[in-house]
Amino acid sequence: MREVIELHVNGVRHRLEVEPNRSLLSVLREELDLTGTKYGCGEGQCGACTVLVAGRAMRSCTTPVHLVAGRSITTIEGLARDGRLHPLQEAFLEVGALQCGYCTPGMLMSGVALLNANPDPSEAEIIRFMNGNICRCGTYGRIVRAIQRAAQKMKEARR
Amino acid sequence: MRDDLWHDFSTLSMEPAAYELFATSVPEGASDSTGKLPLSLTRRQFCQALGAGVLVLLLRDVRAVQESGGGRRAEAPSMPREIGAWLHIADDGRVTVYTGKVEVGQNIRTSLTQVVAEELRVPMERIHLVMGDTDLTPFDMGTFGSRTTPVMAAHLRRVAAATRELLLDLAAEQWQVARATLQIEAGVVRHAATGRSLDIGRLVRGQRLTRAIPQEVPLTPPQQWRIMGTSVPKVNGRAFVTGEHRYTSDLKLPGMLYGKVLRPPAFGARLVSVDTRDAEAMPGVLVVREGDFVGVAAPSPEHAARALAAIRAEWKRTPQPSSREIFAYLKAHEVEAQGWEGRSRYVVGSISEGLQIAERRFEQTYTVAYIAHAPLEPRAAVAEWKDGRLTVWTGTQRPFGVRSELARAFGVPEDHVRVIVPDTGSGYGGKHTGEAALEAARLAKAAGRPVKVVWTREEEFTWAYFRPAGVIEVRSGVKTDGTITAWEFHNYNSGAAAIRTPYAIPNQWIEFHPTRSPLRQGSYRALAATANHFARETAMDELAHLVGMDPLEFRLKNLKDERLRAVLEAAAHRFGWGRTKAAPDRGVGLAAGFEKGGYVATCAEIAVDRATGEVKVLRVVTAFECGAILNPDHLTNQIEGAIVMGLGGALFEAIEFENGKILNPRFSRYRVPRFSDLPQIDIVLLDRRDLPSAGAGETPIVGIAPAIGNAIFHATGVRLRSLPLVPNGLKGEARLHRGE
Numbered sequence: 001m002r003e004v005i006e007l008h009v010n011g012v013r014h015r016l017e018v019e020p021n022r023s024l025l026s027v028l029r030e031e032l033d034l035t036g037t038k039y040g041c042g043e044g045q046c047g048a049c050t051v052l053v054a055g056r057a058m059r060s061c062t063t064p065v066h067l068v069a070g071r072s073i074t075t076i077e078g079l080a081r082d083g084r085l086h087p088l089q090e091a092f093l094e095v096g097a098l099q100c101g102y103c104t105p106g107m108l109m110s111g112v113a114l115l116n117a118n119p120d121p122s123e124a125e126i127i128r129f130m131n132g133n134i135c136r137c138g139t140y141g142r143i144v145r146a147i148q149r150a151a152q153k154m155k156e157a158r159r
Numbered sequence: 160m161r162d163d164l165w166h167d168f169s170t171l172s173m174e175p176a177a178y179e180l181f182a183t184s185v186p187e188g189a190s191d192s193t194g195k196l197p198l199s200l201t202r203r204q205f206c207q208a209l210g211a212g213v214l215v216l217l218l219r220d221v222r223a224v225q226e227s228g229g230g231r232r233a234e235a236p237s238m239p240r241e242i243g244a245w246l247h248i249a250d251d252g253r254v255t256v257y258t259g260k261v262e263v264g265q266n267i268r269t270s271l272t273q274v275v276a277e278e279l280r281v282p283m284e285r286i287h288l289v290m291g292d293t294d295l296t297p298f299d300m301g302t303f304g305s306r307t308t309p310v311m312a313a314h315l316r317r318v319a320a321a322t323r324e325l326l327l328d329l330a331a332e333q334w335q336v337a338r339a340t341l342q343i344e345a346g347v348v349r350h351a352a353t354g355r356s357l358d359i360g361r362l363v364r365g366q367r368l369t370r371a372i373p374q375e376v377p378l379t380p381p382q383q384w385r386i387m388g389t390s391v392p393k394v395n396g397r398a399f400v401t402g403e404h405r406y407t408s409d410l411k412l413p414g415m416l417y418g419k420v421l422r423p424p425a426f427g428a429r430l431v432s433v434d435t436r437d438a439e440a441m442p443g444v445l446v447v448r449e450g451d452f453v454g455v456a457a458p459s460p461e462h463a464a465r466a467l468a469a470i471r472a473e474w475k476r477t478p479q480p481s482s483r484e485i486f487a488y489l490k491a492h493e494v495e496a497q498g499w500e501g502r503s504r505y506v507v508g509s510i511s512e513g514l515q516i517a518e519r520r521f522e523q524t525y526t527v528a529y530i531a532h533a534p535l536e537p538r539a540a541v542a543e544w545k546d547g548r549l550t551v552w553t554g555t556q557r558p559f560g561v562r563s564e565l566a567r568a569f570g571v572p573e574d575h576v577r578v579i580v581p582d583t584g585s586g587y588g589g590k591h592t593g594e595a596a597l598e599a600a601r602l603a604k605a606a607g608r609p610v611k612v613v614w615t616r617e618e619e620f621t622w623a624y625f626r627p628a629g630v631i632e633v634r635s636g637v638k639t640d641g642t643i644t645a646w647e648f649h650n651y652n653s654g655a656a657a658i659r660t661p662y663a664i665p666n667q668w669i670e671f672h673p674t675r676s677p678l679r680q681g682s683y684r685a686l687a688a689t690a691n692h693f694a695r696e697t698a699m700d701e702l703a704h705l706v707g708m709d710p711l712e713f714r715l716k717n718l719k720d721e722r723l724r725a726v727l728e729a730a731a732h733r734f735g736w737g738r739t740k741a742a743p744d745r746g747v748g749l750a751a752g753f754e755k756g757g758y759v760a761t762c763a764e765i766a767v768d769r770a771t772g773e774v775k776v777l778r779v780v781t782a783f784e785c786g787a788i789l790n791p792d793h794l795t796n797q798i799e800g801a802i803v804m805g806l807g808g809a810l811f812e813a814i815e816f817e818n819g820k821i822l823n824p825r826f827s828r829y830r831v832p833r834f835s836d837l838p839q840i841d842i843v844l845l846d847r848r849d850l851p852s853a854g855a856g857e858t859p860i861v862g863i864a865p866a867i868g869n870a871i872f873h874a875t876g877v878r879l880r881s882l883p884l885v886p887n888g889l890k891g892e893a894r895l896h897r898g899e
Contacts, residue, residue, distance in 0.1 A: 100536070
């Protein structure tokens with residue numbers, strides 16, 4: 001029961017013949033070879049698979065691909081523009097907000113979604129928004145600092 | 160429970176999962192250190208493959224041989240065992256360093272690059288580490304036990320320093336100048352008098368040198384460090400924040416299939432019959448059946464999952480114990496050895512005499528639950544057979560061990576098997592084994608095509624191995640002035656790591672009792688040091704209260720070890736111990752200890768919500784000392800991470816099981832620490848540049864659980880003696896303990 005579905009990923013249009021109920025995660029990773037988006041749990045509990053759909057965070061492991069047909073999807077691979085890192089990517093490197101890095105793409109996409117919706121989040125707002133993302137290495141404090149730092153960078157860039 | 164039922168599991172639990180424990184028991188002075196460099200064909204080929212340049216080899220010293228477990232089992236490694244490390248400078252100036260260690264997030268790719276950059280006087284960017292590739296890197300027993308920093312960093316320092324000296328020799332010869340007038344800076348050899356300079360790449364151009372280096376080489380003293388001891392950022396950090404880095408689970412080979420393995424419905428279940436016809440009828444699906452192994456390979460993960468679901472299997476189950484009765488089970492099933500770790504006993508003085516002179520006596524039992532590592536990247540492997548040779552990419556902490564597992568399983572020589580470990584999505588001691596590698600290789604062999612196997616979260620929670628559960632019994636006596644006169648300590652099952660007390664007590668009986676384990680168990684960050692510190696440091700708190708002393712004062716009274724005193728005092732000072740204002744439902748607690756060359760003290764402040772029973776850790780101060788610090792920021796990151804990970808095991812993590820089934824094999828049922836659990840964390844680093852550097856990925860985890868438990872007692876008067884402390888909030892726990 002494959003269908004032709006149009007996916008807009010990182011500014012590129014793809015026409016794919018896929019089963020419409022297949023997870024967005026699987027399509028991104030297997031059909032488009034965008035492996036930066038990770039599998040962590042398959043039940044939307046860890047956030048490793050987070051992508052942006054129209055700027056908002058979505059768990060791609062529990063999202064059937066047909067639901068996002070035609071909508072603008074951003075994955076970790078689309079975050080940097082022309083080799084220039086997103087301020088949050090820069091902040092992650094500056095703060096050292098990772099250890100093994102496996103949760104990092106999902107953390108970044110969730111963090112960017114937060115900053116899209118709330119350019120100046122308080123610490124409590126960051127914690128509430130990011131609570132669906134797991135980092136087993138325990139770098140939460142650093143990720144909070146990186147988000148705060150990116151918010152500051154983006155504020156300065158807007159001036 | 161029938162005894163013979165457990166035989167299979169105790170056999171299972173001793174194997175590779177526990178190699179770390181096995182490795183630490185390798186006797187002193189074992190094996191060879193011939194100092195001879197056998198030029199095997201393989202190594203000649205290896206040198207040819209490297210191309211022109213300078214290759215420097217380091218001969219193993221006795222300690223290194225022990226480290227790699229040399230001689231434990233006959234193996235045929237493709238590279239000579241006597242070589243401990245090597246480094247190559249290509250004629251374009253790039254430096255490649257080869258090490259069998261693997262990167263799993265502890266940032267040793269960075270720290271090891273730092274030591275090479277420091278000693279070789281070459282910028283970090285020019286240095287590349289080849290890690291965990293059994294064809295290219297020296298044999299290494301595994302990345303565990305916090306051994307990378309004390310052993311591998313020390314090796315690579317010597318290799319780099321020797322290479323620097325070799326380069327100076329070369330330049331002096333080429334320029335016909337006195338060697339002492341030359342120096343290397345930022346990868347360039349300079350002669351100050353003539354202003355001559357040459358990049359080291361140019362210097363080695365046209366050379367084809369291979370040198371084995373002596374053990375004695377001049378190392379840069381800590382006062383002169385410019386790269387070691389500084390907070391260099393993660394070397395390949397950009398690849399991680401852009402998603403470019405390919406973990407094992409991200410790899411693809413041409414023609415690759417996706418594998419899935421049929422799992423039994425419970426531990427101990429045996430396959431009676433299986434009907435695979437429906438699965439086999441699916442297009443592109445291969446079903447493999449070998450004994451109890453049933454697996455499928457298919458063109459996509461979805462196809463593989465569907466094929467697996469179409470397999471009908473009948474299993475014969477046998478009764479298994481449950482988590483409710485686990486502690487009684489452990490106490491009732493002592494064995495002589497768990498395979499890797501035998502019964503051990505440490506006795507000084509006389510417990511009965513110590514108790515006799517005591518003015519207060521104390522006896523308590525503590526327990527710890529099985530917990531899961533839950534690395535965010537589950538087990539994964541990609542396997543490819545070509546001309547009878549097997550290559551497997553997999554995330555493991557023991558690439559050479561997994562190579563042996565594969566060679567044994569498929570009856571091929573070890574030099575026909577290559578294991579490559581891409582930088583991996585964490586391990587925490589949980590990835591010593593090669594399950595996914597074996598499964599992928601088996602399916603790939605049958606399919607005649609490469610196969611990838613990635614475990615689901617549920618598989619990882621069920622079929623990996625766990626941190627051992629344990630029962631710890633403490634008996635002690637103390638004088639009213641706070642002097643401990645007797646200390647008896649028995650650990651059942653969880654392990655002997657850090658089982659000895661650091662306190663100066665004249666009469667001690669400390670014993671590890673191996674038992675059978677109904678669940679497969681193995682290494683976990685800091686091994687049993689967490690369980691033993693939890694019991695010991697909780698008991699110390701109880702003893703302090705028994706004689707009405709401040710817990711810090713009580714510890715210091717019984718503590719002679721200066722390094723441990725230093726971290727305890729540093730943590731207490733930063734925390735403001737004794738100066739915190741009493742507030743209702745708030746409490747403070749502390750704990751201290753040492754293990755694997757690291758000294759740690761942790762103070763915690765907690766708050767209890769009486770209405771909900773929720774315990775919130777508000778503030779943690781950890782002071783840590785591990786000799787000379789190589790990278791302060793990455794060390795801080797490890798300590799913070801250990802505290803956060805330790806919070807889970809302290810407060811709520813526990814594997815629940817019943818009759819052979821894991822009841823909570825998902826993140827929705829197995830709670831791990833999240834952002835909202837994060838306390839304010841303050842790290843105090845004591846940098847002892849006068850001491851050798853010890854590893855730091857593990858020991859900082861040991862203090863958090865007892866510090867929190869002691870703080871809960873301080874806040875509420877409820878003494879909790881089981882990890883996790885409050886899986887269901889404090890109300891339930893308090894009731895439970897009142898009922899005792």
